Amino acid sequence: MEDTRPIIFVVECDDDSLDNVRRALSRRYDADYRVLGECAPQSALAALRRLRDSGEEVAVVLAGQWLEGTDGIRVMEEIGELHPLAKRALLIDWGEWADRPTAEAIFEGMAHDHLDYYLIRPVEPPDEHFHRLVGDFLYEWSRGRAGAGLEITLVAEQWSARGHEIRDLLARTGVPHRFVRSDGAEGRRLLAEVGRSDERAPVGIMREGQVLVDPTNVELINAFGVDTALEEDRRDFDVVIVGAGPAGLTAAVYASSEGLSTLVLEREVVGGQAGSSSLIRNYLGFSRGIGGAELARNAYQQAWVFGTRFLLAHEATALRLDGPRPVLEVSGEDPVTASTVVLATGISYRRIGVPALEELTGAGVFYGTSISEASAISDQPVYVVGGGNSAGQAAMHLCRYASKVTLAVRGETLADSMSQYLREALEATSNVEVRHGVEVVNGGGRSRLETLTLRDRASGRTEAVPAAGLFILIGAQPHTEWLPAEIARDPGGYVLTGSDLVRHGRVPEGWPLERPPLILETSVPRVFAVGDVRTGSTQRVASAVGDGSVVVEQLHRLLAEPARLPSPLG
Numbered sequence: 154m155e156d157t158r159p160i161i162f163v164v165e166c167d168d169d170s171l172d173n174v175r176r177a178l179s180r181r182y183d184a185d186y187r188v189l190g191e192c193a194p195q196s197a198l199a200a201l202r203r204l205r206d207s208g209e210e211v212a213v214v215l216a217g218q219w220l221e222g223t224d225g226i227r228v229m230e231e232i233g234e235l236h237p238l239a240k241r242a243l244l245i246d247w248g249e250w251a252d253r254p255t256a257e258a259i260f261e262g263m264a265h266d267h268l269d270y271y272l273i274r275p276v277e278p279p280d281e282h283f284h285r286l287v288g289d290f291l292y293e294w295s296r297g298r299a300g301a302g303l304e305i306t307l308v309a310e311q312w313s314a315r316g317h318e319i320r321d322l323l324a325r326t327g328v329p330h331r332f333v334r335s336d337g338a339e340g341r342r343l344l345a346e347v348g349r350s351d352e353r354a355p356v357g358i359m360r361e362g363q364v365l366v367d368p369t370n371v372e373l374i375n376a377f378g379v380d381t382a383l384e385e386d387r388r389d390f391d392v393v394i395v396g397a398g399p400a401g402l403t404a405a406v407y408a409s410s411e412g413l414s415t416l417v418l419e420r421e422v423v424g425g426q427a428g429s430s431s432l433i434r435n436y437l438g439f440s441r442g443i444g445g446a447e448l449a450r451n452a453y454q455q456a457w458v459f460g461t462r463f464l465l466a467h468e469a470t471a472l473r474l475d476g477p478r479p480v481l482e483v484s485g486e487d488p489v490t491a492s493t494v495v496l497a498t499g500i501s502y503r504r505i506g507v508p509a510l511e512e513l514t515g516a517g518v519f520y521g522t523s524i525s526e527a528s529a530i531s532d533q534p535v536y537v538v539g540g541g542n543s544a545g546q547a548a549m550h551l552c553r554y555a556s557k558v559t560l561a562v563r564g565e566t567l568a569d570s571m572s573q574y575l576r577e578a579l580e581a582t583s584n585v586e587v588r589h590g591v592e593v594v595n596g597g598g599r600s601r602l603e604t605l606t607l608r609d610r611a612s613g614r615t616e617a618v619p620a621a622g623l624f625i626l627i628g629a630q631p632h633t634e635w636l637p638a639e640i641a642r643d644p645g646g647y648v649l650t651g652s653d654l655v656r657h658g659r660v661p662e663g664w665p666l667e668r669p670p671l672i673l674e675t676s677v678p679r680v681f682a683v684g685d686v687r688t689g690s691t692q693r694v695a696s697a698v699g700d701g702s703v704v705v706e707q708l709h710r711l712l713a714e715p716a717r718l719p720s721p722l723g
């Protein structure tokens with residue numbers, strides 16, 4: 154019978170080392186994986202090329218740094234092109250990180266995206282330190298792989314905008330899923346099996362057989378056992394948090410763990426912008442980086458076990474401050490009241506404002522990185538617009554799939570807007586090109602994006618280029634348009650809090666208390682703002698998390714003195 158087990162591949166400098174690593178891996182993983190290996194780098198690359206050509210899956214590659222005629226990082230670079238989804242780690246000996254050339258190799262490999270991490274060679278079995286990391290790599294690889302453990306198969310037109318939204322939602326919630334084009338043989342067969350041969354809208358087929366035709370977000374979330382309605386008698390909370398990005402999730406963890414009855418309202422699913430980031434490398438404590446969706450899922454579970462109530466796929470549409478307690482109006486639900494409100498609504502990407510491209514949103518044109526679409530543009534040219542870190546990260550992520558990624562930047566340099574490690578990574582990646590002084594002014598395609606028009610800002614010359622994807626990351630605007638006028642904002646719409654509200658030692662007009670606003674309090678007492686939506690936020694996961702934890706201490710201060718609380722507007 155054909156052996157379809159995915160592969161763990163080892164490249165080591167000599168037979169003894171190779172045997173040692175292979176033995177340790179085989180002992181633990183033989184039931185589910187094939188463990189293969191080579192000493193000579195050229196033989197290893199040839200074997201990995203054959204595996205790619207025969208469509209076999211390589212899950213993890215481990216390689217030593219000091220190989221015959223080359224080094225591990227160069228080999229890993231080539232392996233990344235052959236098997237872009239494989240996790241790659243450099244094998245080193247205990248203490249070898251103190252050796253400068255090895256340390257430099259690790260820094261370079263990770264900065265240029267040729268390595269996921271490093272691993273200390275196994276010693277006496279059972280070496281749980283070694284296996285813990287191998288297990289993490291296998292887990293991460295399996296999350297990015299279409300295959301076993303599927304909860305839902307989505308059948309939709311390849312470039313349907315709603316199909317794209319659903320895939321994005323499934324990717325962000327971490328539901329194992331698979332996408333099948335409705336116009337292919339398998340798509341037609343699946344639709345016929347569920348009696349939906351003529352269906353144009355997306356169809357979800359659940360593992361247990363339930364069929365969801367053109368499901369809403371609420372229907373999808375309900376189908377996975379997550380409640381999206383509130384009990385009739387639970388409409389009043391100590392704190393209602395609007396937004397389940399890093400700031401809102403952190404506030405929820407701290408508030409509910411400290412005994413406050415807590416509701417989180419989220420118009421989509423948990424994660425916010427961070428949920429769309431393929432790899433966050435600078436968040437404290439995750440030395441290998443962590444996928445934004447995974448970080449958000451963990452935080453959601455953490456808040457949930459402390460008792461936070463979540464109302465997902467429901468948007469806060471108005472905040473009423475005319476009664477004794479703040480009231481939030483919610484789409485598709487009755488209003489909720491709260492002793493305190495935390496605004497954690499974040500920001501979203503500025504639109505490109507080109508009608509032809511707006512029409513193709515979801516059909517080749519995407520705002521953000523869109524982790525769910527990366528494989529759909531495989532081996533085709535794509536463009537990323539923007540000059541910030543998020544645009545750089547998007548380009549580094551997409552170049553694993555696309556034949557070529559062009560970063561289109563309006564300015565003449567990235568030095569002021571993008572971290573040095575990302576600039577170096579872009580420069581060192583053969584299928585990434587950075588084009589300065591250009592803007593995307595038009596685009597088109599029959600049912601999806603096929604071409605873009607670029608304009609050289611200096612000469613005004615335009616050129617049409619083939620493009621299967623356009624990923625737009627060009628700045629942002631805060632989600633504050635639904636707030637009442639009493640919540641003071643800066644000219645960009647960001648919410649003013651704390652000392653930003655105090656001018657020349659004077660509290661804002663209409664402020665009803667003697668004390669000035671607390672550091673995260675808005676111009677209305679009991680209403681707070683945290684994370685990216687706040688004026689002056691540094692717009693990082695860590696600062697959103699910091700705000701989310703600090704705000705809860707301020708909520709306690711207010712709630713501990715209920716007798717002194719005035720109504721929100723005094």
Ligand SMILES: Cc1cc2nc3c(=O)[nH]c(=O)nc-3n(C[C@H](O)[C@H](O)[C@H](O)COP(=O)(O)OP(=O)(O)OC[C@H]3O[C@@H](n4cnc5c(N)ncnc54)[C@H](O)[C@@H]3O)c2cc1C
Nearest residue numbers: 396398399400420425426427469498499684685692693694
């Ligand atoms: C592609 C990408 C990559 C990034 N990479 C990094 C990185 O590597 N490191 C780093 O530190 N930072 C990174 N960032 C920035 C980081 O993700 C943000 O700073 C962080 O997510 C801000 O958190 P937040 O909770 O304030 O807001 P957001 O993450 O924007 O979350 C706000 C949430 O509020 C919800 N919402 C909005 N309005 C309403 C409403 N009316 N009712 C209900 N819900 C509402 C939104 O749906 C959203 O879920 C990245 C951002 C992006 C987009």
